[in-house]
Amino acid sequence: MSEPVRKPPFPDALRADAAPAPHALLGPLIGFLGTWAGRGRGGYPTLDEDFSYAQEVTFRHDGRPFLHYEARAWLLDADDVPLRPSARESGWWRVQPEGRVEALITQPTGIAEILVGHAADGVVDLTTHQVASAPTAKEVSATHRRYTLTDEGTLTYVHDLAAVGRPLQHHLSARLRREDRG
Ligand code: HEM
Numbered sequence: 453m454s455e456p457v458r459k460p461p462f463p464d465a466l467r468a469d470a471a472p473a474p475h476a477l478l479g480p481l482i483g484f485l486g487t488w489a490g491r492g493r494g495g496y497p498t499l500d501e502d503f504s505y506a507q508e509v510t511f512r513h514d515g516r517p518f519l520h521y522e523a524r525a526w527l528l529d530a531d532d533v534p535l536r537p538s539a540r541e542s543g544w545w546r547v548q549p550e551g552r553v554e555a556l557i558t559q560p561t562g563i564a565e566i567l568v569g570h571a572a573d574g575v576v577d578l579t580t581h582q583v584a585s586a587p588t589a590k591e592v593s594a595t596h597r598r599y600t601l602t603d604e605g606t607l608t609y610v611h612d613l614a615a616v617g618r619p620l621q622h623h624l625s626a627r628l629r630r631e632d633r634g
Pocket residue numbers: 494496498499503505507525526527538539541559563565590591592595613615616623624
C-alpha cells in the first residue's frame with residue numbers, strides 16, 4: 453500500500469523564476485504572478501455610500517497555460533480599521549495564443565462569470581461572455597475588468613458592473629503592491 457500524499461507532487465509557482473517553468477503561452481501574463489495587496493474604493497448607484505476596502509490577490513501556475521486566481525477583500529472604516537469580510541472570488545485564467553484570455557471566476561454570492569479578453573503590454577482586459585447565477589443570487593448581467601501593471605511592483609484595476617437592473621458602470625478600483633519580493 454502506498455503512503456498517503458502529504459504534499460502535492462507538482463506544486464504551484466508564484467514566481468516566473470521558480471519551478472515549474474511557466475508555459476510559453478503565459479508570456480503576456482507572467483508579470484501578474486505572485487501575491488498583491490493594497491486598497492481600493494468602490495460604490496454603486498444603489499448603495500447609500502461609497503466604501504473603502506483592502507484586498508489580497510494571488511496568481512499562481514503549475515506549468516500549464518492557465519493561472520489560478522484568488523482574491524479576498526474586507527471593508528475598512530475611515531481610519532482604515534477592518535470592518536468585515538467582503539467580496540471573495542477565485543478561478544482560472546486560461547491563456548490562448550496571441551494573448552487571448554478566457555477567465556472562469558466564481559463568487560460566494562452565487563455568481564459564476566466567464567469572461568473573455570486579451571493580455572498585452574501589462575494590461576489585461578476582460579469582458580463578460582456569460583454569467584450564471586444561483587437561484588438566490590442578485591442579478592448580475594455583465595462586468596468589465598481592466599488589470600494594469602503600472603510598473604513591476606504595482607497592479608491597478610478597475611471593475612465595472614451591470615447589476616440589479618443598472619447599466620455597466622464603475623463598481624471598484626484599486627491599487628495593489630507586490631507582496632512577495634525576494
Ligand atoms: C473587491 C471586491 C468587491 C468589494 C469590496 C465589493 C463591495 C461591495 C459592497 C460593500 C456592496 C454593498 C453590499 C454590502 O455591503 O455587501 C456591494 C454590492 C454589490 N456588489 Fe460588490 N464588491 C466587490 C466585488 C464584486 C464583484 C466581483 C461583483 C460581481 C461580479 C459584485 C457585485 C455586487 C452586486 C450585484 C452588489 C449588490 C448591489 C445592490 O444590490 O444594490 N461585487 N459590493
